[in-house]
Amino acid sequence: MKKTTLKEIAEILGISISTVSKALKDYPDVSAKTKKKVIDLANSLHFSPNTFAQSLRSRESKTIGVIIPSMVHYYFSNILDAILKECEKKGYMVIIMQSNEDYELERKQISLLLNKGVDGILISLANSTKDIKHLQRVIDYGIPLVLFDKITKLIKCSRVIINDIRASYDVVTHLINKGYERIAYFRGGLNPQNSIDRFLGYKKALEDNGIAYDSSLVYLCPNANYDEGYANAKKLIEKDKFNVDAIYAITDLTAIGVINYLNEKRIKIPEEIAVFGFSNWFMSSVISPTLSSVEQNPQNLGEKSVGLLFKEIESRQKGEDFKYETITIDTDLILRKSS
Amino acid sequence: MKKTTLKEIAEILGISISTVSKALKDYPDVSAKTKKKVIDLANSLHFSPNTFAQSLRSRESKTIGVIIPSMVHYYFSNILDAILKECEKKGYMVIIMQSNEDYELERKQISLLLNKGVDGILISLANSTKDIKHLQRVIDYGIPLVLFDKITKLIKCSRVIINDIRASYDVVTHLINKGYERIAYFRGGLNPQNSIDRFLGYKKALEDNGIAYDSSLVYLCPNANYDEGYANAKKLIEKDKFNVDAIYAITDLTAIGVINYLNEKRIKIPEEIAVFGFSNWFMSSVISPTLSSVEQNPQNLGEKSVGLLFKEIESRQKGEDFKYETITIDTDLILRKSS
DNA sequence: AATATTTACGAAAAGCTTTTCGTAAAATGT
DNA sequence: ACATTTTACGAAAAGCTTTTCGTAAATATT
Numbered sequence: 001m002k003k004t005t006l007k008e009i010a011e012i013l014g015i016s017i018s019t020v021s022k023a024l025k026d027y028p029d030v031s032a033k034t035k036k037k038v039i040d041l042a043n044s045l046h047f048s049p050n051t052f053a054q055s056l057r058s059r060e061s062k063t064i065g066v067i068i069p070s071m072v073h074y075y076f077s078n079i080l081d082a083i084l085k086e087c088e089k090k091g092y093m094v095i096i097m098q099s100n101e102d103y104e105l106e107r108k109q110i111s112l113l114l115n116k117g118v119d120g121i122l123i124s125l126a127n128s129t130k131d132i133k134h135l136q137r138v139i140d141y142g143i144p145l146v147l148f149d150k151i152t153k154l155i156k157c158s159r160v161i162i163n164d165i166r167a168s169y170d171v172v173t174h175l176i177n178k179g180y181e182r183i184a185y186f187r188g189g190l191n192p193q194n195s196i197d198r199f200l201g202y203k204k205a206l207e208d209n210g211i212a213y214d215s216s217l218v219y220l221c222p223n224a225n226y227d228e229g230y231a232n233a234k235k236l237i238e239k240d241k242f243n244v245d246a247i248y249a250i251t252d253l254t255a256i257g258v259i260n261y262l263n264e265k266r267i268k269i270p271e272e273i274a275v276f277g278f279s280n281w282f283m284s285s286v287i288s289p290t291l292s293s294v295e296q297n298p299q300n301l302g303e304k305s306v307g308l309l310f311k312e313i314e315s316r317q318k319g320e321d322f323k324y325e326t327i328t329i330d331t332d333l334i335l336r337k338s339s
Numbered sequence: 340m341k342k343t344t345l346k347e348i349a350e351i352l353g354i355s356i357s358t359v360s361k362a363l364k365d366y367p368d369v370s371a372k373t374k375k376k377v378i379d380l381a382n383s384l385h386f387s388p389n390t391f392a393q394s395l396r397s398r399e400s401k402t403i404g405v406i407i408p409s410m411v412h413y414y415f416s417n418i419l420d421a422i423l424k425e426c427e428k429k430g431y432m433v434i435i436m437q438s439n440e441d442y443e444l445e446r447k448q449i450s451l452l453l454n455k456g457v458d459g460i461l462i463s464l465a466n467s468t469k470d471i472k473h474l475q476r477v478i479d480y481g482i483p484l485v486l487f488d489k490i491t492k493l494i495k496c497s498r499v500i501i502n503d504i505r506a507s508y509d510v511v512t513h514l515i516n517k518g519y520e521r522i523a524y525f526r527g528g529l530n531p532q533n534s535i536d537r538f539l540g541y542k543k544a545l546e547d548n549g550i551a552y553d554s555s556l557v558y559l560c561p562n563a564n565y566d567e568g569y570a571n572a573k574k575l576i577e578k579d580k581f582n583v584d585a586i587y588a589i590t591d592l593t594a595i596g597v598i599n600y601l602n603e604k605r606i607k608i609p610e611e612i613a614v615f616g617f618s619n620w621f622m623s624s625v626i627s628p629t630l631s632s633v634e635q636n637p638q639n640l641g642e643k644s645v646g647l648l649f650k651e652i653e654s655r656q657k658g659e660d661f662k663y664e665t666i667t668i669d670t671d672l673i674l675r676k677s678s
Numbered sequence: 679a680a681t682a683t684t685t686a687c688g689a690a691a692a693g694c695t696t697t698t699c700g701t702a703a704a705a706t707g708t
Numbered sequence: 709a710c711a712t713t714t715t716a717c718g719a720a721a722a723g724c725t726t727t728t729c730g731t732a733a734a735t736a737t738t
Contacts, residue, residue: 018697018720022697034716052392053694054694056395063434072416084436096423105427112432354687367685373686393725395695681738683734686733687731688731690727699718705714
């Protein structure tokens with residue numbers, strides 16, 4: 001079964017290709033009678049225009065590209081979910097790529113997407129990304145670009161982020177208000193802006209509450225995974241058990257590593273040590289004790305990101321000029337048993 | 340910044356478009372001198388061929404489509420992860436769509452993908468999908484199709500599945516060997532083949548071990564989510580507490596609903612009631628008690644699925660004929676504290 | 679030196695759609 | 709009845725690449 005073309009319809013009806021095309025697009029200079037004949041035949045042959053030809057002509061692919069560091073991730077899969085749903089509504093297709101936190105791969109993927117002729121790109125940067133030439137290329141090509149979550153400020157484009165400093169500040173303030181004073185921070189890697197920001201929020205909250213920042217309470221979890229949480233909790237407890245009354249971690253997965261270590265050691269949460277996470281992973285509501293966390297509203301972030309992208313795409317189509325925006329997504333403290 | 344075309348290169352060098360094209364593709368009928376000139380210029384202008392034109396001509400898009408019921412799902416996101424990695428290696432792009440378990444949407448998405456001219460389609464069916472005309476259309480169009488995980492046997496194409504009957508049989512046999520006899524089953528919906536198969540495995544294991552099947556021990560969880568597990572556990576305990584010594588659930592999420600209800604009611608797991616899940620979600624290893632489950636090896640499933648798809652795509656390119664295959668992925672029992 | 683072969687390139691078509699522009703024929707106006 | 713407008717269609721170009729085929733010039737052969 002081959003795809004029907006305009007040419008075939010034209011030949012069957014004995015009219016020209018242009019008339020067929022115009023009939024299907026409801027041009028005014030085709031008679032009602034001809035239109036009906038064309039439309040009926042097109043339907044019965046299941047005609048649909050060849051998208052390659054359409055894209056070649058229009059330079060539009062009705063496709064956007066999305067690059068994320070990793071797919072197997074509660075937070076990102078929720079963002080993607082929202083992106084897919086919005087694109088579905090708008091009739092856009094979505095090409096998804098994973099950078100695996102690898103800068104070189106990210107670069108290559110950007111190239112592939114540009115080549116592919118996507119109408120826009122959404123990207124959450126790899127931790128290893130410092131150089132932004134590849135992003136500049138996107139802009140120079142005139143392709144709308146929106147950074148989300150893991151962003152850089154070094155480039156002119158739209159951004160959708162959460163206020164990590166503020167969210168982190170709120171977490172630590174909450175802990176302090178609850179009476180915790182020796183609050184360890186299991187921070188993420190040194191490069192990603194959101195990791196830096198969460199750390200800054202942590203420091204600022206201590207400062208504003210008259211608690212001295214103590215760098216010996218900061219543990220590095222560059223991969224922000226479960227094992228790093230578990231291992232650093234072990235390190236901390238063996239060294240500093242009675243000197244710490246709360247552990248706040250870069251992400252829930254890490255915090256759950258902490259919880260499980262503490263549970264194993266029969267250290268009571270939150271009586272002896274409170275634990276706080278970040279991102280509100282689903283599992284945080286089902287582990288024991290349930291983990292307090294920060295809801296980042298990834299669905300909202302996804303929607304807003306793709307919303308900005310479409311806004312820019314549509315502006316350009318109309319030839320209007322477009323003002324880059326930065327949207328900050330509200331976060332919520334989710335207080336559970338661990339704090 | 341505009342994309343360079345062959346024509347531009349040709350004009351600059353004062354040669355024909357065909358020669359430029361052939362030079363870049365290393366045709367033998369272009370002199371070494373001309374090739375060098377062309378390649379150098381192409382590089383310095385960052386030339387890359389227009390994929391729309393290439394696809395129009397070759398009828399190949401170097402893109403495949405993937406339809407899954409839902410993205411926010413540990414199992415599916417792992418499958419996708421593997422698919423993306425394999426496609427990355429092969430230089431293929433991946434368009435991902437979510438059917439949201441909606442048959443109509445699935446139909447529409449198949450149409451969109453066919454229209455888009457993808458080179459192949461991977462799909463895991465929506466629970467509501469019974470009619471397979473849309474899948475037949477894919478075959479009729481000559482587009483390679485591979486069903487994975489949630490499949491139908493009503494169509495001729497390649498398939499990658501796990502042996503749900505066997506896996507489920509093993510779970511129940513394990514429980515029986517451990518001395519459990521009144522084993523409730525929280526089954527999934529009535530349509531999906533894997534839901535049916537797991538149920539059949541459950542029944543078969545009971546039978547083979549001389550335990551009478553008791554339909555009052557079967558609870559329906561059509562959405563296989565947390566709440567259904569929790570709610571049905573409540574129903575079961577209120578009705579049948581002393582009549583059940585194990586609960587086996589269609590998926591970990593549901594099993595965790597069960598665990599949390601039992602924990603709340605201070606019913607000891609596994610002493611009073613054992614719990615067994617399916618799919619080995621990450622969180623199963625971190626909840627309390629840790630949940631026994633079935634590892635489905637989604638990464639392997641993803642790899643094999645896309646592997647079969649490429650095999651078919653390549654066969655067709657070479658004009659060879661292709662034998663549909665069905666690959667069964669091995670599962671592993673993961674025994675933890677809950678059983 | 680005349681013929682056969684190889685080398686190196688270009689013209690052109692095909693892949694399909696969209697849109698502009700031109701033009702007969704029909705309809706309207708005077 | 710003639711001029712003008714409208715209607716309804718078609719030709720053709722553009723979008724870009726790839727590949728087949730043709731051919732002039734250069735080289736090799738006898």
